[in-house]
Amino acid sequence: MLMDHRPFWWVQETTVYGKGLRPALRQTPLTCETGPGSPSGHVQGASALMYVVLQHVLRASKGRLSDGRRRYLAMTLWMLYMILMVLVGASRLYTATHFPHQTLLGLVAGDQSWHGHRGATDARIYGPVYDRGEWRKRTNKEVDQLLEGENIVSFIKSIMLRWLGHVMIMEEGWLPKMMNARMEGERRGRPKKRWMDDILRDVTSLGVRNWRTGWGQSEISENTVVKSFLKYGISSALVGSEDHFLYESKDEDSCSDDDFNGSNQEETSDYSDGSEFKGFWSIPPKMLLASVVMIAVSFGAYWLQRLMGVDPQWSVRLAFKWCERPEWIHVNTTPLFSLVRDCGSMFGIALAAPNNTRVRSQPRHNVVIGMVCTLSLMLAFQMAADAVPTSDVRLFYGCQFMLHAVKPFLLFLGIPRIARLAKHKQH
């Protein structure tokens, strides 16, 4: 099924019409795709991407919009999603690059690639385990092991501590007062705890020294708090051993490492905005190994086909044979190019992504700057990829692999850093 034909060459190759008249399919500059026809890559990619965007917007609207408005938003977004998919699919039919069933398969594959990933992750975390002949729930310890040290309690604490950061840099107002207030009046038993009491307990349990109780009396200024948050990143709380992210300032501009009680202070002190790239040795070997295995399997399958006498480039030959104009054929549509590009990206993601896990709990970033940088980067990469000379095949594919491996570094580490610095400047 995956070795399906594309209409623009199928009508010429098929025996269905015998010696009769064949349909004349009009070709366009977008027609001469060189890969097999099923499923539609355009529909699959658009569907997977838009599904993620849609889910993200819906999740972000939680707590910001009323339930009624969220339902309305969800309906509108789903409608837009379906309209977009129909348009993408229709454009692929119009250009004679696909049959209808191939676009439908693309939609299902795109949707499932996201669902499958989430389903597998959720099942791993929440799913039952078969233990000594019966199914049972996972214990907290087992969930912790699955999360590889990302302790859920620490994660929740880190969110509370981030909130503390916001409160601390607020102007004197009702909220900071409320957070620090004790209930007045007579009360039996233990005095009611303040929100701040819980937070201070967490700060202490995470190993932060020199925390002066009663932030109202401390000399912490907005500038130093922001600086410390940017420098060390609240997300260090995510990893138990990196228990050093808040500090009490003695003077506004001093940011001394001595104020931290962390085991690897020196390691983090080089990073000025919290998106600490901790070097290749911090990359979980599992992820790297998975990417290397997947690359080996992909290339292995390619070479195995060749060894078995199947030409992995059969579709390229058919595209060349039936494309009206050779200049409409682009190398970046070939299966080999896709293989090199995807393997490069996978390798780059395996190297860059783990260093980015802390970004999610970093101080906010400037969305506009982030988007502008991302779009510019994508454009620059597209231009660079197009500019690679095609005269030497090995050089061409080597450069493409490198380019696509470097991209995740800039996307995951470089751009968030710039966007956060921009937000910091705004503050």
Ligand SMILES: O=P(O)(O)OC[C@H]1O[C@@H](O)[C@H](O)[C@@H](O)[C@@H]1O
């Ligand atoms: O299968 P379709 O819709 O013609 O799309 C093919 C394209 O699919 C994309 O997913 C690939 O990135 C491109 O390299 C490829 O050319």
